[in-house]
Amino acid sequence: MFNLKQEATATFLILVRVSRTNSYACTRTDCQRQFGTKCASCRRLIQPTDWVRRARHFVYHLACFSCDQCKRQLSTGEEFALQDCRLLCKQHYMELIDGDGGKGLQKQKAKRVRTTFAEEQLAVLQTHFQIDSNPDGADLERIASMTGLSKRVTQVWFQNSRARQKKYQ
Amino acid sequence: MFNLKQEATATFLILVRVSRTNSYACTRTDCQRQFGTKCASCRRLIQPTDWVRRARHFVYHLACFSCDQCKRQLSTGEEFALQDCRLLCKQHYMELIDGDGGKGLQKQKAKRVRTTFAEEQLAVLQTHFQIDSNPDGADLERIASMTGLSKRVTQVWFQNSRARQKKYQ
DNA sequence: GTCTAATGAGTTGTAATAAA
DNA sequence: TTTATTACAACTCATTAGAC
Numbered sequence: 143m144f145n146l147k148q149e150a151t152a153t154f155l156i157l158v159r160v161s162r163t164n165s166y167a168c169t170r171t172d173c174q175r176q177f178g179t180k181c182a183s184c185r186r187l188i189q190p191t192d193w194v195r196r197a198r199h200f201v202y203h204l205a206c207f208s209c210d211q212c213k214r215q216l217s218t219g220e221e222f223a224l225q226d227c228r229l230l231c232k233q234h235y236m237e238l239i240d241g242d243g244g245k246g247l248q249k250q251k252a253k254r255v256r257t258t259f260a261e262e263q264l265a266v267l268q269t270h271f272q273i274d275s276n277p278d279g280a281d282l283e284r285i286a287s288m289t290g291l292s293k294r295v296t297q298v299w300f301q302n303s304r305a306r307q308k309k310y311q
Numbered sequence: 312m313f314n315l316k317q318e319a320t321a322t323f324l325i326l327v328r329v330s331r332t333n334s335y336a337c338t339r340t341d342c343q344r345q346f347g348t349k350c351a352s353c354r355r356l357i358q359p360t361d362w363v364r365r366a367r368h369f370v371y372h373l374a375c376f377s378c379d380q381c382k383r384q385l386s387t388g389e390e391f392a393l394q395d396c397r398l399l400c401k402q403h404y405m406e407l408i409d410g411d412g413g414k415g416l417q418k419q420k421a422k423r424v425r426t427t428f429a430e431e432q433l434a435v436l437q438t439h440f441q442i443d444s445n446p447d448g449a450d451l452e453r454i455a456s457m458t459g460l461s462k463r464v465t466q467v468w469f470q471n472s473r474a475r476q477k478k479y480q
Numbered sequence: 481g482t483c484t485a486a487t488g489a490g491t492t493g494t495a496a497t498a499a500a
Numbered sequence: 501t502t503t504a505t506t507a508c509a510a511c512t513c514a515t516t517a518g519a520c
Contacts, residue, residue: 256495256508258448276501298496305503306494425485425518448509464485466510471485474513 194290197224203290259299263289267296271303350375362459366393373459383424384461428468432458436465440472 182200195207207229223230259267266289270277277285277300286296351369362373364385377384378391378400385391385400392399428436435458439446446454446469455465 254496254507258495258509260449261447295495301502302495304501308502423486423517427485427519445511467486470511473511475484477512 197222197229200224202229208292257291257295259291263291267299267303271300275300275304275307366391366398369393371398374455374461377461384464385424426460426464428460432460436468436472440469444469444473444476 182197182202194201194203196202197207266285270281270285274281282296282300283293286293289296291299350363350372351366363370364373364376365371366376374384376398378398383400385398435454439450439454443450451465451469452462455462458465460468
């Protein structure tokens with residue numbers, strides 16, 4: 143078992159795009175013997191065009207980079223903890239270490255995390271919005287995987303965009 | 312547990328740049344068995360081009376060299392304390408040792424710390440400013456990691472630079 | 481003294497949430 | 501789902517204060 147406390151301290155996420163240069167091949171460490179790089183969460187191969195996030199030597203699909211407990215996708219700048227290859231958001235990490243609502247912390251009201259979209263992600267979303275401003279579940283999922291966003295975040299973006307359009311005609 | 316008092320007394324930071332010469336390989340100490348040098352805070356590998364700070368035998372990314380309590384990045388010349396590999400600014404170290412608001416110190420209002428940029432850091436910032444004076448979050452983060460500054464400090468520099476440019480046309 | 485990094489107040493756009 | 505609201509992120513501008 144890992145020293146989570148140490149791991150979680152001031153660890154920030156960086157959004158990177160996998161390319162031939164930063165997608166690395168099999169490194170023979172004790173814990174991983176793989177041929178291509180696989181997502182540490184879903185275990186599927188990572189394609190050179192996929193968006194990913196890294197934590198230590200693990201690589202995750204951007205959408206797979208989510209809290210193991212609440213499944214919420216983690217955002218750039220957010221603090222998180224690693225338990226082996228499993229990720230935890232700050233909130234659930236805190237609950238874990240001080241056995242839920244510990245005396246040290248007095249319910250600090252889980253700060254709302256706001257996604258910041260990359261230029262490219264926004265471009266994809268806007269393009270699809272022009273074609274269809276009200277995509278169904280399947281479309282939503284397709285768009286989500288194209289942008290590396292979670293389905294929920296994608297859905298909310300379309301909801302807000304419809305409201306925005308209506309507001310300003 | 313560490314003698315914090317001893318560590319904090321007149322401990323000054325020195326800004327160094329990692330190079331092949333001062334980035335050291337795996338040393339087989341009892342506490343660390345690693346292949347490359349890893350940041351004692353974020354635990355990620357330190358690249359030869361990264362800016363770092365050292366404290367005792369620990370190495371940190373410059374941006375990771377921040378107070379464990381207030382997350383403020385520590386500056387050259389500033390006093391700090393070490394608790395294992397976790398860093399504390401003078402203020403929070405003081406609070407720790409005399410159990411918060413101790414009788415010895417009466418709330419001395421945390422002196423503002425002013426970053427002094429190295430020539431090379433300034434060169435990088437100015438070069439990017441000429442290309443784009445208003446970088447987005449992702450660019451900011453990229454520039455920050457190039458210079459070893461925190462994202463916030465980088466952001467403020469761009470803000471001030473835009474104001475400066477506007478003032479003198 | 482100058483220059484400018486940091487701060488704080490105030491504005492804007494919009495992601496996330498809540499209500500219907 | 502829509503609609504209204506909340507609150508976060510990032511900006512500007514004015515000011516304060518640290519390094520030279």
